Amino acid sequence: MSVNYFKLSKFFLFISVLCISVVTVSTLFPFIVGKYVWFRLSVDLAFLFFLLGLLLQDKLSIISNQLLTVFRKPIVIAVSIFILIFLLACFFSVDPKMSFWSNFERGEGGFQMLHFYIFFLLLITLLREEDWQKLFIFALIGGLGMAFYGLFAGFGFQNFVGIKFSDSGFRFQGSIGNPAYVAAYSIFMIFYALYLLISKYKKHLFSFGASMLWFLILLFSIVFFAAATRGAFLGLITATFFFFVYLIFTGGKKLRKWLIPIIIFIILTVGLMIGFKDSAFIKSLPGSRIFDISISAQTFQHRFIMWETAIEGWKEKPLLGWGPENYLKIFDQKFNTKYFVPSEDFGAWFDRAHSIYFDYLAETGILGLLSFLAIFFVFYWQFFKKGRSLFFIQGALIFSIPIAYLVQGIVLFDVLPIYMNIFLFLAFVTYKFQIKN
Numbered sequence: 001m002s003v004n005y006f007k008l009s010k011f012f013l014f015i016s017v018l019c020i021s022v023v024t025v026s027t028l029f030p031f032i033v034g035k036y037v038w039f040r041l042s043v044d045l046a047f048l049f050f051l052l053g054l055l056l057q058d059k060l061s062i063i064s065n066q067l068l069t070v071f072r073k074p075i076v077i078a079v080s081i082f083i084l085i086f087l088l089a090c091f092f093s094v095d096p097k098m099s100f101w102s103n104f105e106r107g108e109g110g111f112q113m114l115h116f117y118i119f120f121l122l123l124i125t126l127l128r129e130e131d132w133q134k135l136f137i138f139a140l141i142g143g144l145g146m147a148f149y150g151l152f153a154g155f156g157f158q159n160f161v162g163i164k165f166s167d168s169g170f171r172f173q174g175s176i177g178n179p180a181y182v183a184a185y186s187i188f189m190i191f192y193a194l195y196l197l198i199s200k201y202k203k204h205l206f207s208f209g210a211s212m213l214w215f216l217i218l219l220f221s222i223v224f225f226a227a228a229t230r231g232a233f234l235g236l237i238t239a240t241f242f243f244f245v246y247l248i249f250t251g252g253k254k255l256r257k258w259l260i261p262i263i264i265f266i267i268l269t270v271g272l273m274i275g276f277k278d279s280a281f282i283k284s285l286p287g288s289r290i291f292d293i294s295i296s297a298q299t300f301q302h303r304f305i306m307w308e309t310a311i312e313g314w315k316e317k318p319l320l321g322w323g324p325e326n327y328l329k330i331f332d333q334k335f336n337t338k339y340f341v342p343s344e345d346f347g348a349w350f351d352r353a354h355s356i357y358f359d360y361l362a363e364t365g366i367l368g369l370l371s372f373l374a375i376f377f378v379f380y381w382q383f384f385k386k387g388r389s390l391f392f393i394q395g396a397l398i399f400s401i402p403i404a405y406l407v408q409g410i411v412l413f414d415v416l417p418i419y420m421n422i423f424l425f426l427a428f429v430t431y432k433f434q435i436k437n
Helices: 005-021 033-056 060-070 074-091 095-102 109-126 129-154 178-199 208-227 232-249 253-275 280-282 298-316 327-332 356-387 393-407 417-432
Strands: none
Touching: 005 033, 005 109, 005 129, 005 327, 005 417, 033 109, 033 417, 060 109, 074 095, 074 356, 074 417, 095 109, 109 417, 129 178, 129 208, 129 232, 129 417, 178 208, 178 232, 178 393, 208 232, 232 253, 232 393, 298 327, 298 356, 327 356, 356 393, 356 417, 393 417
16 A cells, blocks of 8 residues: 555644644643644654655656745745744854754744744645645644643643632633733634634534534633733734724625624723723623733833833844844843832843844844734735635635734734744635635
């Protein structure tokens, strides 16, 4: 029996997204190490079997032509330029070893970025519609594992590390270990479930399969609010607003008369929740922390200081920055004394600026930041050029998800769970823009 190496490659791409469920209690950083080991190993094996397929299955000319086509796609060109500049920033870094290999705790850097890039290219080259649907199902299975791990940890099950439901200031952290990323990750899970719902079951919205997806949408919505992350909440609300705005312009007059009141209701409800965030009723709601949005909040004040520090560092190395993984050096050398308040203790050390924009600016320079932003400029250019053929609800979803990512990224930096999903999303839309729907 002959081996289909390309199917094996796709299999390892499918299981790579299950890394989100991996927690290695035997390592010093249980929520991080096992994930990047699983992801890298899966991508490496997918790449290995892809190369074996090229060599042994007599499809070299076919796949080579596909690869050439892939590299001519605008989003792929934009992502490739970003990866190139990121790697250049690693090699011209103040600490190239740290920039490329990162450390045991983070597992990021240029080496990890190369794995995301290979993951991205293989997805575009190998996957078709049924494969994408299968990948989304695998992603949702991984998300379920993440949610159930947090549930077991919350109840204090043995060998499940994490915060318990009875702990003061509880925020759901799942198998990710950080509530901020649980919330951002949940947005992607809701997107995958919604896409599957309208792709496979739009004429059977209450069938068994559709009911399972409705359940997952509800589950990840609960997980999102239990994580109580303000940045992700702002991202979701902004994306939801633009989702309905897109539907207003594409859904026809009959749909429009229902959507405008929905938008007004959302704006008024969220505005009232934020305006009365200090009331006893709002504070009694689960996850009410997300409504406590104010630039005077301590966490926002700390971020403003870190952003100032990032700018000071960037001024010294404007083109390619200090190198990925080197913000801590900027923090040490450009320490802002406003951060030190003796009455409140010293505070935490920051090895990130806690913003994708200021992190890329400080660590990869203006070239890195502009190449990162160019990816989304190219995405929306392609969307408005080729996305019109999409089913209008699919179009609204694809249009709005990057908005959620870009808004939450104002106050958060990227880690594996977010990187993996944004590269997956970019690969997916590259595929969608090349087909006739």
